Amino acid sequence: MWGIGLVRKIFIVSIVGVLFFAYLAVVYRHSILVPLTTPGEERPLLENVAVVPGGEPSSDGYYVVVALDAQTFAIAEPRYWARNFNYLILGTERAIMFDAGAGHKDIRPVAEALTDLPITFLPSHFHYDHVGREGAFDHVAVVDLPHIRNQAVGNELTLTWQQHLGSAEGLEIPTLIVDEWITPGDTIDLGGRVLSLLYTPGHSDNSVSLYDADRKVMFSGDFVTGNLAGAIAPTASLGDYLQSAKRVLRLTDAETIIRGAHGSESGNIPTNDHDDVRDLRDTLIAVRDGELEGTGTFPITYVINDKMILVAEPRWLQDWTPTYPDE
Numbered sequence: 001m002w003g004i005g006l007v008r009k010i011f012i013v014s015i016v017g018v019l020f021f022a023y024l025a026v027v028y029r030h031s032i033l034v035p036l037t038t039p040g041e042e043r044p045l046l047e048n049v050a051v052v053p054g055g056e057p058s059s060d061g062y063y064v065v066v067a068l069d070a071q072t073f074a075i076a077e078p079r080y081w082a083r084n085f086n087y088l089i090l091g092t093e094r095a096i097m098f099d100a101g102a103g104h105k106d107i108r109p110v111a112e113a114l115t116d117l118p119i120t121f122l123p124s125h126f127h128y129d130h131v132g133r134e135g136a137f138d139h140v141a142v143v144d145l146p147h148i149r150n151q152a153v154g155n156e157l158t159l160t161w162q163q164h165l166g167s168a169e170g171l172e173i174p175t176l177i178v179d180e181w182i183t184p185g186d187t188i189d190l191g192g193r194v195l196s197l198l199y200t201p202g203h204s205d206n207s208v209s210l211y212d213a214d215r216k217v218m219f220s221g222d223f224v225t226g227n228l229a230g231a232i233a234p235t236a237s238l239g240d241y242l243q244s245a246k247r248v249l250r251l252t253d254a255e256t257i258i259r260g261a262h263g264s265e266s267g268n269i270p271t272n273d274h275d276d277v278r279d280l281r282d283t284l285i286a287v288r289d290g291e292l293e294g295t296g297t298f299p300i301t302y303v304i305n306d307k308m309i310l311v312a313e314p315r316w317l318q319d320w321t322p323t324y325p326d327e
């Protein structure tokens with residue numbers, strides 16, 4: 001018969017083993033969850049989608065173009081499951097393509113049909129549903145952050161799986177050939193039109209927004225987009241989100257209209273305002289201080305206001321330290 005000592009040893013080793021695997025499961029939760037919750041291949045296009053108000057179909061029939069004004073176009077993907085809205089922003093000298101969808105369909109001919117200006121592609125962040133297809137644009141601009149610069153070899157920036165997540169739809173991890181590194185807070189002069197690059201991490205640690213102070217428009221990527229602020233991706237952080245909400249409130253005008261990157265079943269352009277960002281900030285502070293309970297277990301949903309929700313990890317996984325703390 002086994003002695004009590006041996007039984008105790010087996011028990012302790014088993015407990016240590018279970019705890020170790022639990023620890024690994026937490027650390028690698030995104031690597032476990034993404035394959036479990038995504039198809040790993042291109043998803044079928046949506047059928048019977050709502051009309052995008054004011055939209056004109058592109059010649060390939062996939063995209064829908066909305067002229068927000070003579071120099072600003074939303075290029076929508078109403079049949080893509082994530083209902084992306086990409087923005088082509090024109091000056092008199094050059095144009096910015098802010099996001100390029102997942103790249104299942106080529107967006108470049110659609111953009112080039114709208115302008116003869118040289119187009120610079122600038123992703124709002126590196127998730128696969130924003131960086132488009134590798135090499136689609138000849139000129140690429142990326143936010144200049146120390147951790148992104150360190151990752152680049154010369155001007156070649158090969159994304160990490162955690163930054164890109166493209167395995168969710170069977171997409172290879174791309175290498176961006178960076179022509180232009182833009183420092184957070186710097187402006188981009190398009191000729192008669194100046195955009196400020198705002199560093200707005202939270203959804204990811206490389207998220208940026210573009211702010212047009214003259215037109216009082218901010219293009220927000222996934223920072224806030226319609227009904228959602230999402231903080232469950234691998235490099236998401238609620239500390240970053242709070243810092244970004246405060247930054248946007250400080251640097252933009254109270255009249256600012258915010259155009260996000262994902263629409264809804266309505267077909268409408270995802271639109272938010274300054275009050276939504278204020279409510280996001282107040283929600284984040286309440287969550288951080290333990291004054292607001294969410295619903296669900298993983299992820300947790302917090303109500304921001306009657307229009308928006310914040311989707312986050314449970315309290316014990318929440319990260320409240322900003323990637324780059326303010327001075």
Ligand SMILES: [Zn+2]
Nearest residue numbers: 127129222261
């Ligand atoms: Zn997205």
